[in-house]
Amino acid sequence: MKLLDNLTRRFYFATALKGLAMTGRHFILNLLGITKRHTIQYPEQRRKYSNRFMGIHVLTKKPNNEIACTACMLCATNCPAECIHIVAAESPNTRVEKYPAVYEIDLMRCVFCGFCEEACPVDAIRMGRDYEYAELSERNFVVGIEYLMSRPALKGRNVSVYHETDKIVKSSLQVSDFKKAS
Amino acid sequence: MAKITINGKDFDVEAGKNMVDAAEDNGIEIPHYCYHPGLSIAGQCRMCVVEQEGNPKLQIACNMRCSDGLKIRTDTEKVQQAVKWNLEFHLINHPIDCPICDQAGECGLQDYYMKYGKYHSEMREEKVHKEKAVDLGDKIVLDKERCILCGRCVRFTQEVSKTAALGIYNRGDRSVIGTVNDAPMTDNYQVNTVDICPVGALTSKDFRFEQRVWFLDEVESICGGCSKGCNVFVHHKSGKHIYRLKPRYNPQINDYWMCDAGRDTYKNSNYDRRLTQARLGGVEMPTSEAIQIWAADLKTLVAMEQTDEIGIWLSPQLSNEELDSVFKLFAKEWGISKFFSENVQSLVDQDAAVDGLLLRKDPYPNSAGFLQAVKLHKVICKSTETLAEQLKKSKIKHLIVFSPEGGRARDEGSKIANALGSNAFSVLITPQLQSADDYPQALAIPSLSHLEKSGTLTNHAGQTQIMKGGFNMFKEALSIQDILGKLGEEYRKPLDSERKLEARL
Numbered sequence: 265m266k267l268l269d270n271l272t273r274r275f276y277f278a279t280a281l282k283g284l285a286m287t288g289r290h291f292i293l294n295l296l297g298i299t300k301r302h303t304i305q306y307p308e309q310r311r312k313y314s315n316r317f318m319g320i321h322v323l324t325k326k327p328n329n330e331i332a333c334t335a336c337m338l339c340a341t342n343c344p345a346e347c348i349h350i351v352a353a354e355s356p357n358t359r360v361e362k363y364p365a366v367y368e369i370d371l372m373r374c375v376f377c378g379f380c381e382e383a384c385p386v387d388a389i390r391m392g393r394d395y396e397y398a399e400l401s402e403r404n405f406v407v408g409i410e411y412l413m414s415r416p417a418l419k420g421r422n423v424s425v426y427h428e429t430d431k432i433v434k435s436s437l438q439v440s441d442f443k444k445a446s
Numbered sequence: 447m448a449k450i451t452i453n454g455k456d457f458d459v460e461a462g463k464n465m466v467d468a469a470e471d472n473g474i475e476i477p478h479y480c481y482h483p484g485l486s487i488a489g490q491c492r493m494c495v496v497e498q499e500g501n502p503k504l505q506i507a508c509n510m511r512c513s514d515g516l517k518i519r520t521d522t523e524k525v526q527q528a529v530k531w532n533l534e535f536h537l538i539n540h541p542i543d544c545p546i547c548d549q550a551g552e553c554g555l556q557d558y559y560m561k562y563g564k565y566h567s568e569m570r571e572e573k574v575h576k577e578k579a580v581d582l583g584d585k586i587v588l589d590k591e592r593c594i595l596c597g598r599c600v601r602f603t604q605e606v607s608k609t610a611a612l613g614i615y616n617r618g619d620r621s622v623i624g625t626v627n628d629a630p631m632t633d634n635y636q637v638n639t640v641d642i643c644p645v646g647a648l649t650s651k652d653f654r655f656e657q658r659v660w661f662l663d664e665v666e667s668i669c670g671g672c673s674k675g676c677n678v679f680v681h682h683k684s685g686k687h688i689y690r691l692k693p694r695y696n697p698q699i700n701d702y703w704m705c706d707a708g709r710d711t712y713k714n715s716n717y718d719r720r721l722t723q724a725r726l727g728g729v730e731m732p733t734s735e736a737i738q739i740w741a742a743d744l745k746t747l748v749a750m751e752q753t754d755e756i757g758i759w760l761s762p763q764l765s766n767e768e769l770d771s772v773f774k775l776f777a778k779e780w781g782i783s784k785f786f787s788e789n790v791q792s793l794v795d796q797d798a799a800v801d802g803l804l805l806r807k808d809p810y811p812n813s814a815g816f817l818q819a820v821k822l823h824k825v826i827c828k829s830t831e832t833l834a835e836q837l838k839k840s841k842i843k844h845l846i847v848f849s850p851e852g853g854r855a856r857d858e859g860s861k862i863a864n865a866l867g868s869n870a871f872s873v874l875i876t877p878q879l880q881s882a883d884d885y886p887q888a889l890a891i892p893s894l895s896h897l898e899k900s901g902t903l904t905n906h907a908g909q910t911q912i913m914k915g916g917f918n919m920f921k922e923a924l925s926i927q928d929i930l931g932k933l934g935e936e937y938r939k940p941l942d943s944e945r946k947l948e949a950r951l
Binding site for chain 1: 546
């Protein structure tokens with residue numbers, strides 16, 4: 265047993281050659297295009313992702329281009345990475361009570377699990393499809409409403425939302441109109 | 447004592463006790479909205495229905511007094527169905543705008559829906575819409591839509607604060623809570639209506655949209671606003687920011703209530719009013735370094751046998767423990783005899799209830815404890831005016847000021863600061879930024895604010911109460927005991943001549 269052990273140790277060279285041969289074989293096969301290549305020419309060529317792919321978040325808009333978020337903070341509550349920071353405030357629009365004055369997501373902390381999307385009662389946050397983000401400073405990964413709602417990548421994409429809460433907004437409009445009249 | 451039976455179990459309870467309370471004491475929850483132990487019984491919400499033996503109809507528990515042989519059941523199908531569909535009636539016109547409602551998380555409707563409701567609504571009609579976000583003065587916002595008309599707030603203004611500001615107007619599903627012509631509420635106890643509101647109809651302006659309640663942690667403490675010593679809960683978020691104070695039940699002192707002036711005292715603890723870094727003449731430094739400088743100066747004075755030139759100004763806002771450690775270190779260990787403070791005796795003598803309810807004249811929470819401590823340690827405490835005189839005559843070269851927080855600090859502080867020339871070395875131990883600004887030349891050391899402290903306070907009636915505190919919002923701010931402990935440590939170290947020079951410069 266000891267002898268065999270010694271021999272294998274002495275002839276490790278053979279194993280190394282074997283490994284090298286494996287690398288060489290793949291190199292040649294890939295070079296000649298015989299096996300399927302797993303790499304792509306990235307910036308020019310792009311991989312197709314599933315429709316359910318979860319990339320950088322999108323904050324949706326109401327039909328009047330206002331932010332749909334009501335700052336209920338359920339996304340922040342549900343977030344396992346604690347990467348969502350919201351400061352709620354009184355909305356300048358008299359028809360809306362609460363809105364997020366600050367809505368920040370730290371993309372470095374975010375794990376893209378989509379729990380925020382699931383928690384949202386008004387469909388105000390969705391997981392987008394963008395996955396390319398590179399910045400020079402860590403600070404730039406903390407993105408705010410401006411970026412999440414209307415970044416260039418979202419141009420031409422429908423991020424507006426119409427749902428039941430709009431009904432509430434509308435009905436309170438009538439009430440506030442009534443209030444002004446009286 | 448009366449023997450009652452709830453759900454087949456026998457309990458001994460006080461005769462004449464309210465059934466809702468008696469059940470709660472024994473771990474059985476009877477849901478209720480309109481009933482509040484501090485108010486009269488209205489019997490409006492019908493949520494507390496129970497089945498009473500020998501009575502074919504369901505009875506409301508809030509209007510039931512415990513007497514011998516009373517047998518009730520809360521767990522029968524009949525009761526459960528009654529509570530469930532009662533809840534639907536309450537929610538018929540409720541907007542369910544929980545995402546924007548400040549009450550969410552501590553809302554009676556949410557809690558009971560999850561416990562007793564869980565039905566699918568059978569209403570097809572459009573909800574009745576009423577005014578939202580009605581301004582009721584500078585402290586309260588009213589949402590008429592969310593109101594379930596339990597009338598607790600109305601009874602509070604009639605029975606406790608006695609302003610009768612709120613009332614229920616109109617009839618049927620148009621009924622709303624409101625003041626006459628939506629006139630603002632002005633009294634000092636209005637935020638209590640927010641506390642007792644089981645839904646989000648009345649919300650506090652101060653807390654409006656500030657934080658969701660499920661993020662808040664709760665600490666038991668004592669309000670530092672006056673000598674009443676109301677029991678409070680401090681609601682803070684992970685020890686970084688205090689969001690509000692809520693009254694804590696104490697039948698001997700404040701019952702279920704507290705005043706609005708007391709509620710505002712939490713603001714003194716938050717960042718914008720706090721001294722967060724030690725500083726000397728405007729230059730910021732770590733607290734440990736500041737204590738070193740302080741110890742060096744004290745040491746030179748003691749070495750030159752000039753302890754007569756050390757004066758200490760104290761505030762009755764300090765807790766009993768803090769006073770004890772101050773007197774022990776300075777009076778007992780180092781033999782300093784010049785103690786000054788406000789005229790606490792006259793504060794105590796003139797102390798009286800301002801409005802017959804809670805708020806008192808004496809602005810300090812521990813005046814009685816202060817007098818006791820002075821007596822116990824056999825020190826003589828002179829008035830602020832005497833200190834000012836002595837400062838002007840340069841009889842005091844080293845002044846230590848334990849400055850309180852709140853507006854009072856400014857009044858007393860200006861008296862001292864005006865008299866304080868440049869020839870005295872002054873040390874200011876305060877949680878408050880404003881006080882530090884009043885003494886620009888002083889060595890300011892940040893201490894804990896009132897609500898962060900743990901210790902005991904003795905109120906005007908001689909009741910000593912514990913405040914638990916125990917969180918530290920700013921790293922550099924230490925408790926007074928810690929500061930004095932570190933001072934003692936530094937004092938015992940050999941004198942550093944360089945440091946002494948620095949301190950004198």
